[in-house]
Amino acid sequence: MQLKWGIAGVGMIAHDFLTALDTLPPEQHRVVAIAGKDVDRVQRLATLHKINTAYEGYEQLARDASIDIVFVSVLNLQHYEITKLMLENDKHVLCEKPMGMTYKQTKSLVDLAREKGLFLLEGMWSRFFPAYDALEKHITTGGLGEVYHINVQFGVQINDIERNLMKDLGGGAVLDLGVYMLQLINFIYKEPPVDVVCTGHLSKTGVDESVSCALKYKDGRTATMAAQTRATMTNKAEIIGTKGTISLEYFWCPTVLHISAANSTEWTLPKGKYKFHFHNSAGLSYQIQECWDCINKGIVESPKMSLDESILLSKLTDTMRAQLGVLESEL
Amino acid sequence: MQLKWGIAGVGMIAHDFLTALDTLPPEQHRVVAIAGKDVDRVQRLATLHKINTAYEGYEQLARDASIDIVFVSVLNLQHYEITKLMLENDKHVLCEKPMGMTYKQTKSLVDLAREKGLFLLEGMWSRFFPAYDALEKHITTGGLGEVYHINVQFGVQINDIERNLMKDLGGGAVLDLGVYMLQLINFIYKEPPVDVVCTGHLSKTGVDESVSCALKYKDGRTATMAAQTRATMTNKAEIIGTKGTISLEYFWCPTVLHISAANSTEWTLPKGKYKFHFHNSAGLSYQIQECWDCINKGIVESPKMSLDESILLSKLTDTMRAQLGVLESEL
Numbered sequence: 001m002q003l004k005w006g007i008a009g010v011g012m013i014a015h016d017f018l019t020a021l022d023t024l025p026p027e028q029h030r031v032v033a034i035a036g037k038d039v040d041r042v043q044r045l046a047t048l049h050k051i052n053t054a055y056e057g058y059e060q061l062a063r064d065a066s067i068d069i070v071f072v073s074v075l076n077l078q079h080y081e082i083t084k085l086m087l088e089n090d091k092h093v094l095c096e097k098p099m100g101m102t103y104k105q106t107k108s109l110v111d112l113a114r115e116k117g118l119f120l121l122e123g124m125w126s127r128f129f130p131a132y133d134a135l136e137k138h139i140t141t142g143g144l145g146e147v148y149h150i151n152v153q154f155g156v157q158i159n160d161i162e163r164n165l166m167k168d169l170g171g172g173a174v175l176d177l178g179v180y181m182l183q184l185i186n187f188i189y190k191e192p193p194v195d196v197v198c199t200g201h202l203s204k205t206g207v208d209e210s211v212s213c214a215l216k217y218k219d220g221r222t223a224t225m226a227a228q229t230r231a232t233m234t235n236k237a238e239i240i241g242t243k244g245t246i247s248l249e250y251f252w253c254p255t256v257l258h259i260s261a262a263n264s265t266e267w268t269l270p271k272g273k274y275k276f277h278f279h280n281s282a283g284l285s286y287q288i289q290e291c292w293d294c295i296n297k298g299i300v301e302s303p304k305m306s307l308d309e310s311i312l313l314s315k316l317t318d319t320m321r322a323q324l325g326v327l328e329s330e331l
Numbered sequence: 332m333q334l335k336w337g338i339a340g341v342g343m344i345a346h347d348f349l350t351a352l353d354t355l356p357p358e359q360h361r362v363v364a365i366a367g368k369d370v371d372r373v374q375r376l377a378t379l380h381k382i383n384t385a386y387e388g389y390e391q392l393a394r395d396a397s398i399d400i401v402f403v404s405v406l407n408l409q410h411y412e413i414t415k416l417m418l419e420n421d422k423h424v425l426c427e428k429p430m431g432m433t434y435k436q437t438k439s440l441v442d443l444a445r446e447k448g449l450f451l452l453e454g455m456w457s458r459f460f461p462a463y464d465a466l467e468k469h470i471t472t473g474g475l476g477e478v479y480h481i482n483v484q485f486g487v488q489i490n491d492i493e494r495n496l497m498k499d500l501g502g503g504a505v506l507d508l509g510v511y512m513l514q515l516i517n518f519i520y521k522e523p524p525v526d527v528v529c530t531g532h533l534s535k536t537g538v539d540e541s542v543s544c545a546l547k548y549k550d551g552r553t554a555t556m557a558a559q560t561r562a563t564m565t566n567k568a569e570i571i572g573t574k575g576t577i578s579l580e581y582f583w584c585p586t587v588l589h590i591s592a593a594n595s596t597e598w599t600l601p602k603g604k605y606k607f608h609f610h611n612s613a614g615l616s617y618q619i620q621e622c623w624d625c626i627n628k629g630i631v632e633s634p635k636m637s638l639d640e641s642i643l644l645s646k647l648t649d650t651m652r653a654q655l656g657v658l659e660s661e662l
Binding site: 145146148149151153155157195196197198199200201209210211212213214215216220222223224225226228230231232233234238240241242245247323 | 476477479480482484486488526527528529530531532540541542543544545546547551553554555556557559561562563564565569571572573576578654
């Protein structure tokens with residue numbers, strides 16, 4: 001089966017995605033069209049990545065019958081609208097995280113995809129890294145004993161100009177960084193927390209610039225997470241059990257799983273034809289292949305990142321943003 | 332000046348304290364009496380550490396005119412009562428942390444000491460380690476840039492029997508472990524948080540067995556901390572600034588400050604005549620010497636751990652225990 005891809009959005013992640021896709025077998029993946037609001041950028045990306053069809057705006061992409069699946073990489077604020085448009089036009093969708101800005105948006109998209117029997121996946125690319133499989137195997141076989149605490153940090157030092165832009169982009173510490181930390185914690189604990197409390201700072205425009213969060217789970221288990229837009233953090237996850245601790249570097253896109261001095265595994269990412277904008281973006285290829293695997297098997301939800309989990313994450317980010325005082329009208 | 336010490340309490344920490352004191356110049360420190368409720372244990376410690384006078388109970392110790400300063404190392408629940416007794420009898424006091432179980436107790440002891448012009452110090456021994464001085468110097472000279480986040484963990488894997496005993500000992504995750512983390516954060520940020528939120532688990536007897544906490548400070552600064560009684564944690568503090576991060580191992584009694592591969596300092600603790608029960612207890616000698624330095628200069632509060640700070644910490648632990656649901660009647 002050759003999966004025909006359409007690309008909605010022409011940002012840096014679209015470039016990285018196309019470069020990663022190009023490392024996969026062409027008999028399985030082909031990009032047939034790209035669409036965006038800025039015609040120049042659409043043309044530039046189409047030329048660079050040898051995509052035959054370039055659309056201005058997303059309507060034509062949605063109606064292009066040659067497309068099987070659309071990668072939605074527009075601004076966070078538009079994920080809902082564009083994903084909905086594609087589903088309504090019977091396209092499978094891989095949507096950048098966060099799929100919705102809120103629980104309401106996410107639930108509505110999931111309902112629509114399920115109703116129409118279409119494949120829908122929130123682009124939580126972390127889940128498809130082999131290091132996550134190996135981590136899960138190590139934990140489920142008792143390598144850490146009982147896991148009682150998880151600590152995650154994600155800090156990106158951005159300047160005031162970028163920080164002020166976050167509002168218009170639909171960004172913020174919770175939606176840009178927090179979701180990655182939540183998915184890691186949920187990957188390990190596999191159930192919703194019984195209590196979530198957080199605090200943090202809002203910008204003058206009302207966007208969360210920092211968030212620190214404490215989570216409580218059943219049976220004595222806890223977690224802490226923190227995101228900052230003012231300093232680079234350790235950006236590691238620490239998974240602490242009764243028999244040991246794993247420190248996972250680049251927890252959202254890990255290529256090394258270091259269990260002990262004698263037990264460390266490293267995975268090599270494919271080389272892209274072009275330079276990537278973001279760290280380990282070549283690993284987007286794992287996620288692209290997951291779409292192929294699911295659709296090829298006729299599965300409409302990835303077992304590694306289910307839609308129920310997307311719904312749970314959206315509930316948690318709503319809770320966190322409400323506690324931080326992000327405008328209630330948005331929730 | 333030779334400081335004449337009395338010891339109230341005969342637990343493991345009393346032994347470690349006496350062993351650490353013995354490493355200091357005898358012309359500056361002499362232990363003249365020890366007191367406790369269990370006569371056998373009082374006698375045993377007196378014999379081992381060559382202390383001439385052994386008292387049953389604390390009244391006689393309080394009235395012993397040859398004593399300048401009392402080290403109060405009874406159970407947390409009794410800190411208030413015994414410290415008060417000693418202050419009322421005109422003794423200087425070094426009291427194990429937490430000085431009071433609550434803000435109310437702590438404030439009352441501070442008021443009494445100030446009223447009587449006596450030296451009073453909460454035994455936050457961490458503060459007197461040379462690594463803390465070096466850390467402070469590195470931060471105040473801009474070595475980390477602006478510090479925006481601090482993450483601290485303190486986990487001790489104890490069994491169910493010990494966990495059930497915590498109630499009677501006046502212990503718990505906040506009072507036994509949390510205060511250490513709070514003092515470290517306050518050591519660096521040097522002002523109260525503007526928001527504190529925490530969650531955690533209570534035992535059947537109502538004692539906090541775990542606590543995870545998020546703190547917000549002015550100017551975009553944050554902190555997270557977590558204590559667990561079910562697993563050993565990394566037990567490190569991470570201090571994250573715009574120019575770098577310091578990871579402080581054994582943050583409550585550090586003998587190494589690792590700033591970079593090229594800039595790492597290690598301090599050697601004195602050797603004790605006897606084995607210590609707890610990690611780095613020889614470092615109690617720094618705190619004992621601080622008492623001598625202050626009293627010798629006629630200073631009644633240590634500038635490195637002021638009574639205002641003890642009051643602040645007690646307010647914070649009250650807040651945390653209230654949020655965790657520790658019986659309000661105790662607060």
